[in-house]
Amino acid sequence: MNRFSEKVMRAWVARGARYLPFADAATPELPLSRLLRLSLFQVSVGMALVLLVGTLNRVMIVELGAPASLVGVMVSLPLVFAPLRALIGFRSDNHESALGWKRVPFIWKGALLQFGGLSIMPFAILVLTGQGHSNQAPAWIGYIGGGVAFLLVGAGLHMIQTVGLALATDLAPEESKPKVVGLMYVSLLAGMIVCAQLFGYALADFSPARLIQVIQTAAVATLVLNVVALWKQETRRPGNVERVVQRMPSFREAWQSFTSGLGAVRRLVAVGLGTMAFSMEDVLLEPYGGQVLHLTVGQTTKLTAALAIGGLFGFALASRVLSRGADPFRMATYGALIGIPAFLSVILAAPLHSMALFAFGTALIGFGAGLFGHGTLTATMQLAPEEQTGLALGAWGAVQASAAGVAIALGGVIRDVVAALPIEQPFGVATPYNTVYILEIVFLIAAIIVMIPLLRRAPRAPAAA
Numbered sequence: 001m002n003r004f005s006e007k008v009m010r011a012w013v014a015r016g017a018r019y020l021p022f023a024d025a026a027t028p029e030l031p032l033s034r035l036l037r038l039s040l041f042q043v044s045v046g047m048a049l050v051l052l053v054g055t056l057n058r059v060m061i062v063e064l065g066a067p068a069s070l071v072g073v074m075v076s077l078p079l080v081f082a083p084l085r086a087l088i089g090f091r092s093d094n095h096e097s098a099l100g101w102k103r104v105p106f107i108w109k110g111a112l113l114q115f116g117g118l119s120i121m122p123f124a125i126l127v128l129t130g131q132g133h134s135n136q137a138p139a140w141i142g143y144i145g146g147g148v149a150f151l152l153v154g155a156g157l158h159m160i161q162t163v164g165l166a167l168a169t170d171l172a173p174e175e176s177k178p179k180v181v182g183l184m185y186v187s188l189l190a191g192m193i194v195c196a197q198l199f200g201y202a203l204a205d206f207s208p209a210r211l212i213q214v215i216q217t218a219a220v221a222t223l224v225l226n227v228v229a230l231w232k233q234e235t236r237r238p239g240n241v242e243r244v245v246q247r248m249p250s251f252r253e254a255w256q257s258f259t260s261g262l263g264a265v266r267r268l269v270a271v272g273l274g275t276m277a278f279s280m281e282d283v284l285l286e287p288y289g290g291q292v293l294h295l296t297v298g299q300t301t302k303l304t305a306a307l308a309i310g311g312l313f314g315f316a317l318a319s320r321v322l323s324r325g326a327d328p329f330r331m332a333t334y335g336a337l338i339g340i341p342a343f344l345s346v347i348l349a350a351p352l353h354s355m356a357l358f359a360f361g362t363a364l365i366g367f368g369a370g371l372f373g374h375g376t377l378t379a380t381m382q383l384a385p386e387e388q389t390g391l392a393l394g395a396w397g398a399v400q401a402s403a404a405g406v407a408i409a410l411g412g413v414i415r416d417v418v419a420a421l422p423i424e425q426p427f428g429v430a431t432p433y434n435t436v437y438i439l440e441i442v443f444l445i446a447a448i449i450v451m452i453p454l455l456r457r458a459p460r461a462p463a464a465a
Contacts (some may be wrong), residue, residue, distance in 0.1 A: 005341070012282045012353070013029035016229070017216070032371065034233070035168075035180065035183060036187075036230050037229060037231075037233075038167070038168060038184075038227060038233055039042065039168075039184055039187035039229070040173070040187070040228055040229035041160055041164040041181060041225065041226055041230070042161070042164065042184050042185070042188040042189070042191060042226055043159075043187060043188070043191030043194075043195075044111070044114070044159055044160065044189075044190030044221070044222045044225040044226055045157045045161045045164075045187045045188060045191070045227075046189065046190075046192040046195060046216070046308075046349060047124035047191055047192075047195040047218055047221065047222070047225075048114060048118070048153055048156075048157045048160060048222070049157070049192060050192050050195045050199060051118075051195075051198050051199070051215065051218060052075050052150070052300050053075060053080060053282040053408065054151065054219070055072075055196075055199045055200075055203065055214075055458055056075070056078075056125070057428035060074075060125065069303075070412075071412055073409050073413075074146055074147070074376045075149040075150070075408055075409075075412075076148050077147060077151050077154060077298055077405075078151065078153050078154020078155070078157065078158075078405070079152060079154060079401050079402060079404060079405025079406075079408070080154060080177050080405070081151070081154050081155045081158045081159075082154075082397070082398050082400075082401030082402040082404075082405060083398050083402050084158070084398070085158050085162045085393075085394040085395070085397040085401065086255070086391055086394035086395040086397075086398045087394070087396035088106065088158070088159055088162050088163065088390075088394055089163070089166055089390030089391045089392070089393055089394025089395070089397075090251050090254055090255075090390060090391045091106070091163050091390075092163045092166055092390045093161075093166070093254075093390040093391060102170075103163050103164075103166060103167040103170065104167075104230055105165070105235075106159055106163040107159070107160055107163050107164055107229075107230055108161060108226070108230065110155070110156045110157070110158070110159030110160035110163070110226075111156065111160060111222055111226035111227075112156070112191065112223075113152050113153075113155045113156030113158055113159065114152070114153050114155075114156025114222045115156070115220075115222050115223050116151045116156075117148075117150065117151070117152030117154075117155075117156060117218050118149075118153060118215055118216065118218050118219035118222060119180065119216060120145060120148070120149045120152075121146070121153070121215055121433045122208075122212040122214075122215040122216065123145065123149070123212070123213050123296065123329055124142060124145030124146040124148070124149045124158060125142075125146060125149075125211070126212075127141055127145060127146075139315050141288060151327075154247070156222075157267060158397070158401060161188075161227065161397065162393060162394050162397050163390065164184070164229075165184055165393050165397075166186050166390035166393055166394075167233065168180050169381075169393075170289075171233065171404075179319065181289070182315060182316075182318075182319040185315050185362075185373075185374070185377075186312060186315055186316065188307045189309075189311045189312040189315065189370075190308075190312065192305070192307075192308040193305045193308045193309055193312070194252070195218075195307065197305055199214060200305075200333065202214050210403060211242055217460065225331040229456070232460075235257075254391055255391070255395075256393055258392060258395060263453070263454050265385055266394075266450060266451075266453065266454060267329075267376065267379060267380065267454060268399045269417070269450055270332070270447050270450045270454065271376045271396060271399045271400055272399050272400075272402070272403040273403070273443050273446050273447035274332065274335070274336055274372045274376070274443070274444070274447040274448060275399070275400045275403040275407070276403045276404070276406065276407040276440075276443050277336070277407075277440045277443035277444040277446075277447060278339060278365065278368065278372065278379065278440070279368040279403065279404040279407035279408055279411075280407040280408065280410060280411035280414075280436050280439065280440050280443075281346070281365070281436060281437060281440060282404070282407075282411070283410050283435060284411055284415055284433055285303055285307070285346075285414070286303060287349075287363060287433075288346075288430070288433045288452075289303060289358065290317050291365040291429055292350050292429055292430045292433065293349065293353070293355060293358060303358075303359065305363050305364050306362045306363045306366070307365060307366040308366060308367025309363060309366065310362070310363035310364060310365065310367035310368075311366035311367065311369055311370040311373075312366075312370065313366075313367055313370065314335065314366065314367040314369065314370020314371045314373075314374070315370040315373070315374050316367065316370075316409075317370075318335075318369070318370060318371050318374035318375060318378075322347060322374065322378050327380055327455065328374075328375040328378040328379040328382065329375060329376075329455050330375070331371055331372075331374065331375035331378075331465055332371065332372045332376050332379070332451060333375075333451050333455065334371055334375075334446055335367075335368045335369065335371030335372030335375060336368065336371065336372055336375070336444045336447050336448050336451075337368075337440075337444075337448065338364060338367060338368035338371065339364075339365060339369070339372070339440070339444045340359050340421065340441055340444055340445075341364065341437075341442055342362075342365040342367075342368055343361065343362035343363060343365065343437045343441050345357050345358075345360055345361030346358060346361035346437055347434050347437050347438070348361075349361060350430035350433075350434070351430075367443065372447075373400070376396065376400075377396075377404050377455075378388040380392050380393070380395070380396040381393075397461040405446030411436045414432070414435060414436050414439070415432040415433060415435070416432070417432075418432040418434040418435045419429060419431075419448035462464050
């Protein structure tokens with residue numbers, strides 16, 4: 001490296017904390033390069049989420065002609081494992097493998113489960129929808145194959161994300177943990193943005209063969225990303241298995257300790273209501289764009305990127321404000337309030353025939369969800385009992401993911417039921433979708449009401465956060 005290049009590199013490193021999002025989360029013990037490599041596990045999770053709630057639901061409903069209720073149930077199947085996230089986090093808090101690892105075995109198992117689900121998923125979808133030669137196969141094979149594929153992906157991504165976030169907080173110094181968690185979620189959203197663009201480009205000329213290629217490429221990428229993310233991250237601690245097993249508390253004891261915290265149950269209820277409010281449209285936004293606004297597959301897939309970009313800005317803003325000691329519950333309330341005009345914008349896009357208003361509303365939904373998610377996550381981390389990082393993250397993720405699963409399935413069912421009602425629909429084909437969006441506004445108002453007592457008695461964030 002010549003002298004000029006060396007000066008440029010030093011200048012970039014010196015200014016990195018100022019211009020790069022979350023660069024100040026790095027420390028001498030945990031440099032930014034290692035943090036970014038670790039965050040690749042979130043990229044694999046984001047890739048799977050884009051496929052499930054973005055690309056596949058549009059393809060199955062519009063191109064393959066599957067009922068929205070069936071798609072909603074299938075897409076929500078991965079969230080069956082969501083309630084187990086608290087247990088997974090608890091186990092990873094206290095587990096030691098024969099090689100001395102706590103977190104790595106769980107993340108590797110999750111990567112294998114996600115790889116297996118994505119490998120068989122495209123074939124199960126084609127059988128399920130009766131495409132090509134697969135229409136000769138019995139229908140039950142498609143239902144079983146599709147269910148198994150979606151369940152495997154769900155089990156894998158929940159395990160990867162829960163334990164991966166716990167590993168990130170293990171590696172980070174105490175004062176940097178909230179910023180590190182923020183960086184991990186920014187990586188998730190950035191992965192969703194990039195993958196949405198790539199999937200949209202790859203499926204611009206849709207065909208069943210192209211669908212198989214895209215999903216199986218994602219399966220291989222899952223293994224590659226997680227192997228690179230885990231390489232030499234967790235320190236081996238051989239000889240500690242017996243000591244850890246002897247002092248490991250029961251899950252019931254750990255859970256009682258966690259829920260005894262100030263407003264813990266009310267906080268989890270607020271997370272559930274807010275998540276349902278921001279999730280019911282996940283399976284409907286792209287079909288809404290295709291059927292109501294007549295957008296192409298590529299255009300509607302890019303809406304997932306708009307949603308992720310909004311979430312990225314929301315999470316970045318929340319991290320900046322919360323790091324200065326702001327009330328996380330107040331931040332979550334602001335996110336819920338922003339969601340109300342966001343859904344109104346999406347509703348008004350149909351009668352106004354405005355693609356711009358639809359895109360704006362979608363991005364604003366992501367922005368509000370980012371504020372809400374970061375606020376509730378920060379509150380959970382600040383109030384978590386000592387040595388329960390995995391359990392705290394697992395509980396937050398379990399409620400969030402379970403509520404999202406219920407909301408996604410409910411959104412698809414409500415859309416089909418309203419569409420099938422023998423009544424004149426005032427807004428035409430948009431009426432079933434608008435019904436769901438209005439219900440989401442109601443959930444947002446309910447979440448705000450639940451959080452009001454938390455605003456009154458919430459302690460200030462610790463200065464170290």
